[in-house]
Amino acid sequence: MNKMRKLLWTISAVISLMAMFSSCIEDGFTTSSSDYLAFNKDTIAFDTVITLQGTATKQMVVYNRSKKQINISSIKVAGLASKGHFHLNVDGVRGDEFQNVEIRGNDSIFIFVEAYLDEMEQNEPTLIEDRLEFVTNGVNQKVLLSAWGQDVIRINGDTVLRNTRLTAEKPYLIYDTMFVSQRATLTLDPGVTLLFHDKAAIRCAGRMLANGTAEEPITFRGDRLDRIVGETSFDVMSGQWGGIIFTPPTMGNVLKHVVMKGSTIGMHCSVDNDVVNGDTVNCALKLINCVLTNSATTCLVTQTCLVEAIGTEFSDAAEEVVYFAGGKVKMSQCTFANNYLFVAPKYPILNVFDVKYSNGAIGKLKAYFDNCIIYGIAPDINEGVLDDFDVYLRYCLLKSGGKDDSHFINCIWEGDPMFLTVRDDHYFDYRLGNESDAIGKGNPALCPEEARYDRYGYDRFSGGAVDLGAYVWKYIPDEE
Secondary structure, eight states: HHHHHHHHHHHHHHHHHEEEEEEHHHHSSOTTTTTOOOOOOOOEEEEEETTTSSSOOOEEEEEESSSSEEEEEEEEEOOOTTTTTEEEEETTTEEEEEEEEEEEEEEEEEEEEEEEEEOOOOSOOOEEEEEEEETTTTEEEEEEEEEEEEEEEEESSOOEOOOOOOOOOEEEEEEEEEEEOOOEEEEEEEOEEEEEEETTTTEEEEEEEEESSSOOOOEEEESOOEEEETTTOOOOOOOOEEEEOOOOOOOOEEEEEEEEEEEEEEEEESSSSSSEEEEEESSEEEEEEEEEESSSSEEEESSEEEEEESSSSEEESSSOOEEEEEEEEEEESSSEEEEEEOOOOOOOOOEEEEEEEETEEEEEEEEEEEEEEEEESSOOOOOOGGGGGGEEEEEEEEEOOOOSSSSESSSEEEEEEESBBBBGTTBBOOOSSSOOTTOOOOOOOOOOOSSSTTOOOOOOOSSSSSSSSSSSOOOGGGGG
C-alpha cells in the first residue's frame, strides 16, 4: 500500500510540474489586429534573370513578435506580372499560395522565393514586379518582388561552317560546345556578350575576330548573373564554364577589348608544327587591351605558336596565370598578377618552357616581356637559370629579389605596383595605386603604337614617361 501511495504521489508531482511548465508557454492564438508580422526585408530583388531559365533561390524571414501563436490566414503571390512567375517554398512545401500557416510566439519561419520569367520580346533588360501578400488577423501586409528579365539568343552545340557575325542586340547563351570550322571566321561586334552555361566552351579551328572597344567591350562569362550571398556576385567564382580553345589549323585570331572571366581552363592556343626553333609563319593569336581573369586552372596556355599580347591583364588562377611552351611570345605593356581567392596557386605566375617533339626535335621558345608587371601571392617565374632559353624580361617589375643580367634587363626588383586590389574584400582591380613603383618606369621605345591607349582609353604617352603594366596610372584623391 505504501508503495502504491508513493507511486501516486510521484505521478501527481510530475503532472503538477508539467502543468506548471505548460503554463509558461502561451499556446493560445492571438486574434488582435495589433499583432501582425515583421519581416527582415521589404523587397526581394533578383539581379538580371535570363528568360526561360530558373534562378537562384532568395530567402526572407517572417517573425511573430507576439507571445502568443499567430495564424497567417494567407500567403500568396499576387500574380501581377504578366511576363513573370515567382514561386514560394514555405516550411518545405512549394507553391504559389498557402493558408493557415502558424508561427509560435516569439518565433519565425523562412520563406524561399524563385523566379521564372517568360521571354520579354525586348533587347534590353525589362523590369518585372509582383507582390508577396500576407493576411494576418485581418491585417494585409506585402513584400515587393522584382527581377530584371533579359532575353538571349540560344546556341546549343552549333557548328559555324561559314563566315558568321554576331551582333550586340542581345546576349548569346551558349550550351555545350560551339565549334568554328577551319574555313570559317567568327566575327564579334563591339558590345557582344557571350554567356556560357556549365561546361560550355568554344573550339575554334578557323578564325575569331573580336572587335571590342573601350566604350563597348566584348564579354565572355558564365550565365550566372546573380549573387552568391549578400553583395558578393558570381564574378568571384571560377570554373563556371569551359573556356576558349584555338586548335590547329587556327590562325589569325585577333581579340580586342575582350573581358573573359570565370572559366575552368582559360584560353588555349596550339598549332601543330607551324613553329620550329622559334620561327613562325603567321600569328596564331593576338590580344589587345583584353582581360583574362579568374580561371580554375590557367588564364592562357599557348604551345608552338606565335602569340602577342598588348596592354592585356592576365590575373588570378589556381595554377599558373600564363603558360608558354615553345613558339614565339611577345608581351608588351601587360600585367600578370595572381591573387586567386580560393586556394594557394600551385605554380608560378609565369611558366615558360621549350617543347620536345616526338621525333626528338626541340621547339625553342623565344619570348619577350616588355614594360610588364609580374606580381602576386605566387612566385614570379618558374625556377631555373634562363641562360639556355631565349626569354627576356625588359623593364619589368617583379616582386622577387634579384639582379639584372642578359635576360633581365633594367628590371625593378622587389617592387610593389600597389594594385587597387583588396583580396579579403573580393575586390580585384589591377590598376596602379598612387605610390606604385611602376609609375613612369617603362621604356617608351618598347611600347608599340597599338599599346598607346590602355583599355580605359588613357594615353600612355600623355605624361611623357610610360607606366609599366596594362594600365595608365591616374591619381586617386582618396588615397591621401
